[in-house]
Amino acid sequence: MQTKRTIFSNRALPIALIAPQLVITLIFFIWPALQAIRSSFEREDPFGLRTSFVWFQNYTRLFADPTYLSAFGRTLLFATAVTVLAMAFALVLAAAVSRVMRSANAYTTLLVWPYAVAPVVAGILWWFMFNPSIGILPYVLGQFGITWNHRTSGTDAMVLVVIAATWKQISYNFLFFLAGLQSIPNALSEAAAIDGAGPFKRFFTIVLPLLSPTTFFLLIINVNYAMFDTFGIIDGTTSGGPNQATNILVYKVYADGFLGLNIGSSAAQSVILMLIVIALVFVQFRFVERRVQY
Amino acid sequence: MAAIEIASVRKVYPGNVEAIKGIDLSIADGELVVLVGPSGCGKSTLLRMLAGLETISAGEVRIGDRVVNRLEPAERDIAMVFQNYALYPHMSVRGNLEYGLRNRRTPRDEIDRRVKEAARILEIEPYLERKPRQLSGGQRQRVAMGRAIVRKPRAFLFDEPLSNLDAKLRGQMRVEIKRLQRTLGTTSVYVTHDQLEAMTLADRLVVMNGGVIEQVGRPIAIFERPETVFVASFIGSPPMNFVPVSELGADAPGLPAGTDLVGIRPESLSLERPEGPALEFETIVELIEPVGGETHLHLRHTASGRTLIAQMRGRVVEAEGSPLRLWCSPRALHPFDTRTGRRTD
Ligand SMILES: Nc1ncnc2c1ncn2[C@@H]1O[C@H](COP(=O)(O)OP(=O)(O)O)[C@@H](O)[C@H]1O
Numbered sequence A: 001m002q003t004k005r006t007i008f009s010n011r012a013l014p015i016a017l018i019a020p021q022l023v024i025t026l027i028f029f030i031w032p033a034l035q036a037i038r039s040s041f042e043r044e045d046p047f048g049l050r051t052s053f054v055w056f057q058n059y060t061r062l063f064a065d066p067t068y069l070s071a072f073g074r075t076l077l078f079a080t081a082v083t084v085l086a087m088a089f090a091l092v093l094a095a096a097v098s099r100v101m102r103s104a105n106a107y108t109t110l111l112v113w114p115y116a117v118a119p120v121v122a123g124i125l126w127w128f129m130f131n132p133s134i135g136i137l138p139y140v141l142g143q144f145g146i147t148w149n150h151r152t153s154g155t156d157a158m159v160l161v162v163i164a165a166t167w168k169q170i171s172y173n174f175l176f177f178l179a180g181l182q183s184i185p186n187a188l189s190e191a192a193a194i195d196g197a198g199p200f201k202r203f204f205t206i207v208l209p210l211l212s213p214t215t216f217f218l219l220i221i222n223v224n225y226a227m228f229d230t231f232g233i234i235d236g237t238t239s240g241g242p243n244q245a246t247n248i249l250v251y252k253v254y255a256d257g258f259l260g261l262n263i264g265s266s267a268a269q270s271v272i273l274m275l276i277v278i279a280l281v282f283v284q285f286r287f288v289e290r291r292v293q294y
Numbered sequence B: 001m002a003a004i005e006i007a008s009v010r011k012v013y014p015g016n017v018e019a020i021k022g023i024d025l026s027i028a029d030g031e032l033v034v035l036v037g038p039s040g041c042g043k044s045t046l047l048r049m050l051a052g053l054e055t056i057s058a059g060e061v062r063i064g065d066r067v068v069n070r071l072e073p074a075e076r077d078i079a080m081v082f083q084n085y086a087l088y089p090h091m092s093v094r095g096n097l098e099y100g101l102r103n104r105r106t107p108r109d110e111i112d113r114r115v116k117e118a119a120r121i122l123e124i125e126p127y128l129e130r131k132p133r134q135l136s137g138g139q140r141q142r143v144a145m146g147r148a149i150v151r152k153p154r155a156f157l158f159d160e161p162l163s164n165l166d167a168k169l170r171g172q173m174r175v176e177i178k179r180l181q182r183t184l185g186t187t188s189v190y191v192t193h194d195q196l197e198a199m200t201l202a203d204r205l206v207v208m209n210g211g212v213i214e215q216v217g218r219p220i221a222i223f224e225r226p227e228t229v230f231v232a233s234f235i236g237s238p239p240m241n242f243v244p245v246s247e248l249g250a251d252a253p254g255l256p257a258g259t260d261l262v263g264i265r266p267e268s269l270s271l272e273r274p275e276g277p278a279l280e281f282e283t284i285v286e287l288i289e290p291v292g293g294e295t296h297l298h299l300r301h302t303a304s305g306r307t308l309i310a311q312m313r314g315r316v317v318e319a320e321g322s323p324l325r326l327w328c329s330p331r332a333l334h335p336f337d338t339r340t341g342r343r344t345d
């Protein structure tokens, strides 16, 4: 790819232009990250008066802690469910819309709205709809003889957060899938139709393979989203409960650190999360560089 | 292989765009018919209706003995070559050729035999394992042809298949398509806006304009006797000159009743006075275009101020800006009536 280069005559202007972004990154990202790394090697006494350097103790304790390990498993389940559902629904919607019309603005706008909703608001929205006492959905489900109570049932709670997180991410995926679909020339589908492939066969043998760069990109983004960006949704719906059933890694960092006040353990957890993000981004860049080839 | 019968076919796109306004056409088994006309005249629409890629708003299309109006593209047993080739970019050349056969559950050994055969005919054997993006334009074009011929369909449909190639390659591929079509004897409909391509390829030429057929016939017959002003102006290069009868002067010969416009092919204007009666044109030379074996003269007709184009054999040694007298035999005139747009003789 060709990059455009602008030549500045002096040095002050470019530095001034990037300074605000740099300062924000330093203050709100790099600095806390460094602090987290430091804290993860320390232990504070119960009164917060003394801290001592404990090497990897916070980490070794974490990996010996069954609640942490089960949170890991739960996060995996949650992330897989959200990623698969959000991408599948988005793909179906995008395929439907791009079939109806080539530039489907009204549909597109409507389908994109959820993305503009803040995570906590989305969480509360679903919390409200699924509220066992006043929500509409438990009432409807009750008509079918299904009792819904995410306050007591861990499974219900997990289903609720998966739905809420999925709903919010579908719009984003939809936009990318729609753009991807529209960049596949119509003539390819037509050629395949003449070559004797029905609509489903065309979709799976022509469209889906050609969409693979988009799919792969979204896969990484969605895993990232489900693992790290869903804090607000969990907080707005279940707050990790009942009985830890929806306490995923990113929420546990907050719960252990700010509610449990175990700063050392919380810091170690956030460092582990950072490593996971770095790994995901690394995988993404490696593949994007080589492109998913076809 | 099959004959194609198009009867009173119309196409109305959503938004009441009438792209095809009633077309009747019979295409014989094994014939190569070329649809030619300016951009937007409905050639692709007609072709896509034959292919089943567009619905038919009214009328009937038969391929062989079947009415195909309601059949899916796959069921029509036709093959189409697209302008941008539409090769499947994620499949190898072999994959592209096999795709249609696999969808039709052709046995493996039969697939291999047909792919080999098609690759041999089109000389693409060395590229079978490559992806389309690793091929040149001409090679892609061959693969697109290959994908059409492996299926042994009842008809080939071509939608401007050569318009993405450079002039030299276009000439070569044109000859190859014609040769291939002769060898296979498959009924073919070929769409182009390039009149040279149309003239050289067609067994029969169909000139379209504004959603209707203007004239059907052998290319030479159409060239020699265009039935409408549109056909006369569209077919032939350089294009025909048109002069209103009122500007021909006193020596205008006896033209058929109703004639108010005459067409004169550039090659009908000559520097020597022909035997018998002749029309005389006093002109000023504006521009001389030597094109190898012949020369095109752009002239200004002094009487009317119109630009005329004359085509001369060999080289012409007139100077630009100098006066020139040209002659034309009355037999070479194409008389038209502008009110009907049709020929009057
Ligand atoms: N999908 C469509 N919807 C509406 N109008 C169309 C569509 N496709 C083509 N047209 C119109 O139909 C006419 C014929 O188009 P087309 O068959 O593509 O012409 P050609 O191939 O001769 O250039 C044009 O006026 C074009 O604008």
Ligand SMILES: [Mg+2]
Pocket (backbone or CB within 6 Å): B043, B044, B045
């Ligand atoms: Mg066209």
